[in-house]
Amino acid sequence: MxxxxxxxxxxxxxxxxxxxxxxxxxxxxxxxxxxxxxxxxxxxxxxxxxxxxxxxxxxxxxxxxxxxxxxxxxxxxxxxxxxxxxxxxxxxxxxxxxxxxxxxxxxxxxxxxxxxxxxxxxxxxxxxxxxxxxxxxxxxxxxxxxxxxxxxxxxxxxxxxxxxxxxxxxxxxxxxxxxxxxxxxxxxxxxxxEPPTDTAGADSAADSEGDKVSLWKIPVIRLMLVSAALVQVVILIVQPILTTYISHLAGDLDNLVFISGLIFSMSGFSSAITAPLWGRFGQHHGFVKALRLSLVLAGIFFFVQALPDTLYTFAASQFAIGLFFSGIYPSINAILAEKTSASIKGRVFGLMFSAQQIGAMGGPILGGVIATFLGMKYVFLAAGALLLFISLAVQRKARQLHEA
The missing domain is CATH 1.20.1250.20 (MFS general substrate transporter like domains)
Incomplete structure (x- = not known):
């Protein structure tokens, strides 16, 4: 063999x-x-x-x-x-x-x-x-x-x-x-x-810097960590009000609990299907491009989600968001994996998980404030704006991400 x-x-x-x-x-x-x-x-x-x-x-x-x-x-x-x-x-x-x-x-x-x-x-x-x-x-x-x-x-x-x-x-x-x-x-x-630690990529810029300075000070890693935190904010800014908003659109519909749960999970269904496809797309066209594209498309559909006044159009936009949102985290993970060697991957992914937890704490608070003072539609607009902001930051650093 x-x-x-x-x-x-x-x-x-x-x-x-x-x-x-x-x-x-x-x-x-x-x-x-x-x-x-x-x-x-x-x-x-x-x-x-x-x-x-x-x-x-x-x-x-x-x-x-x-x-x-x-x-x-x-x-x-x-x-x-x-x-x-x-x-x-x-x-x-x-x-x-x-x-x-x-x-x-x-x-x-x-x-x-x-x-x-x-x-x-x-x-x-x-x-x-x-x-x-x-x-x-x-x-x-x-x-x-x-x-x-x-x-x-x-x-x-x-x-x-x-x-x-x-x-x-x-x-x-x-x-x-x-x-x-x-x-x-x-x-x-x-x-x-236990996976080996002497894998290819040990001479990457992020790895050579990783043992000398804080990983947070490495631009590529810092950008991905901030992006991961903000994406988690987007997830948690919307989730707490989603069922309430669906109930508002549904009115006196029968089986409201079941229907709310079904619509709530529609983005999950589409994400589970398309996440491997986004991974394949990133493999062939570059993970930076996959990240930018998924951020922009998901951001646009969050804006679209604020528009519908009917349950069916909202459900369709919820499904569409999952199609594109599913490309974000695989791309971030792949960029971090490509730019770092095995010797610092534990720290890198540990920091990314920490960044996500911080975003998860801030998201519900921000969503609650926006929904209370501006209205629930503005929560979706804020989510879309955050994703487009991240895409602009990635676009600005695209050359650095490719060269790191």
Whole structure:
């Protein structure tokens, strides 16, 4: 058997394993998060007057802790091993979900979510591992498939979470999520090997600077981190008001909850389908071009989304946004992977995850302020404007991104 075939089998096997892991991870998260307010009221005895406050505290506590811990775990990954950090995250996340199923008060649930933030880091570590194993000519499609898996898990999770909650009670969702993450832990221990650190690209500008100065001071990395944070702001600026806006457009329509959930998930369906295609496009035409194009098209359709006064046209625009939004993160990830070597990928993707968590904290606040003082339509306009702003920043630095 020749060396080329061995390498091909290894990266394909790694992609298959990590893709399954990402689906388990993402579905475990989304199986629970949409139902946290219900869990607080039904299982933990929080009254209606306090549930919104507790929901905000419980929801945001994870982001705060994980934003602090992600760069620390990333640095440890470069020193101790990326596989080891992925194993750590899987095991601790599994424990955190189990604890979530046995808590008896909202304060205990908050501490559990803080522990979950401390444990986080599985997604950036699996990204780092895959970017090292993937052949350079397959990097785009690999990252696109993983992003598609992340989105697919986000669609599957609420569906199973709702069914489990109705049939077995909400605590069962926590225990099933714990089991899924423990399975991830077992798979990582027995089937994934630590990726090599002496890969091609070690002489890249970002890598040679990476050990001498803060990664934040490297222009290419800084631009991608800021872009990742702002894209996360866009996601979280819209999500909190989306169901309310759909209800406003629907009026007295029957099965409103089902229809709202269906329209809410339409961008997820289209994203899961097209993320691998964007990865392939970036592989053939350049990831910088793919990033700029997906940012512009998604930004335009956010503007379009502010226009419809009917439910059907809004649903169509929601589906269209997913078609183009799905190209953003695979392109950012691929640019970071191309411009850095294996020796600093843990830190790079740890910082990117931290940037996303910061964006996730700021998005709902900004969206709430805009919706309250200007109206819900302006939230979509703000989201589109942010994406076009990022595209202009990328365009301005395009030559630097190509030459780095």
């Amino acid at each position: 020749n060396t080329r075939k061995v390498i091909d089998v290894n990266w394909k096997f790694c992609l298959a394993i990590l893709t399954c892991n990402v689906i388990f991870m993402s579905s475990s998260y989304t199986m629970l998060i949409p139902f946290l307010p219900m869990y607080l009221t039904r299982e933990l005895g929080v009254d209606a007057a306090s549930v919104n406050i507790w929901s905000g505290v419980v929801f945001s506590s994870t982001f705060l802790v994980s934003a602090v811990m992600a760069p620390i775990w990333g640095r440890m990954a470069d020193r101790r091993g990326k596989r080891l950090m992925a194993i750590r995250a899987s095991l601790l996340l599994s424990i955190s979900y189990f604890l979530g199923g046995i808590v008896t008060s909202p304060l205990q649930l908050t501490f559990m979510r803080m522990f979950q933030g401390f444990a986080s880091g599985l997604w950036p570590m699996e990204l780092a591992i895959m970017t090292i194993y993937a052949p350079p000519k397959k990097l785009g499609i690999c990252l696109g498939i993983m992003q598609g898996a992340l989105t697919a898990g986000g669609i599957i999770g609420p569906l199973f979470g709702g069914i489990l909650a109705e049939v077995f009670g909400m605590r069962m969702s926590f225990f099933l999520a714990a089991a899924a993450l423990f399975l991830n832990f077992i798979v990582l221990v027995f089937f994934i090997k």
